[in-house]
Amino acid sequence: MPNDIRGTPQNWPSAVVFDLDGTLVDSSPDLTSSLADLLAERKLAPFSRLETIGFVGGGIALLVERALRARGVDFTADELAAAVDRYKTIYRGRLTEATRLYDGALAALDALKAQGISTAVCTNKTEALARGIIEGLGFADRIDVLIGGRPDRPLKPSPAPLLDALTQLGVERDDAVMVGDSNADVQCAKAAGVAVICVGFGYAHGPVRDLGANAIIDGYADYA
Known part of the structure; x- marks a missing residue:
């Protein structure tokens, strides 16, 4: 992999694809x-x-x-x-009643955009619900591509949603990073041939260190 995904945004690949629930937002x-x-x-x-x-x-x-x-x-x-x-x-009726972006997430998205890095959200939540959250919390302008769950495409851990995101971004799999919080995210990224970072504050069903991600972060502060 040509870039150090653990470094600052200046060293990251051309695109970062985020999971939504448990990764960017606490829903x-x-x-x-x-x-x-x-x-x-x-x-x-x-x-x-x-x-x-x-x-x-x-x-x-x-x-x-x-x-x-x-x-x-x-x-x-x-x-x-x-x-x-x-x-x-x-x-x-309550998509953003108590749902909030995680601390530092918005600043991290801004930092990525400032470096010219493309961003996407790839979630198993339906696109309509995901879009409602992204727009409701005011960060739709920081997201270039939204991939949500739909009946005609397998959900994560299938690589299909992530590969669709990369196609829409126009980015090769070896020039992208997936950021997620679950085994489904890690397995999706691995099957797609994409490096993956896990956040340590999400909804993983077990120790994050056991998921096999390329790196783990405990917050977004170092990337803002």
Whole structure:
């Protein structure tokens, strides 16, 4: 790899592709409250924020499925689809009610842009929901490409979303870095042949050091 991804932005590759939830933004409060409302409608007990984080990773449909199974709910495919749709409706109304950018994330994006480095967001969240967060928190102008989950393309850990992001950016895989917080991000990047950095403050289901990233950062301060 031609660049030191652990250095300052001046030494980074031509593009940096970020995961969204647990990487650029802490969306767990709004995910948690939306899930609590969904469960309350079904007379089920809510989950804590940390418990909800344990369901994150793989998109909203999997989050809802995991939560219902954890409450011992049996459901058909149609019933699950209806629950997922209802969750999206609830969540859509509070995308940025308590969701916030992580400390230093905006300054890091500004530093990358100042160096002429392209940026993208690659998330398993649907593009509409992801765009609502990015626009609602006021950093859409710092993101060149947004890749969200959609039915006709596999989600991460498939490399397909990341490769689509690189194609739209016009950047080769050996001149890009993925920044994420989960095993799905690491496996996606590795399958795509892209170097990957993990943040140590996200939603990983286990020790970040065990994910096999090229580097780990504990915050964005060193990159702003």
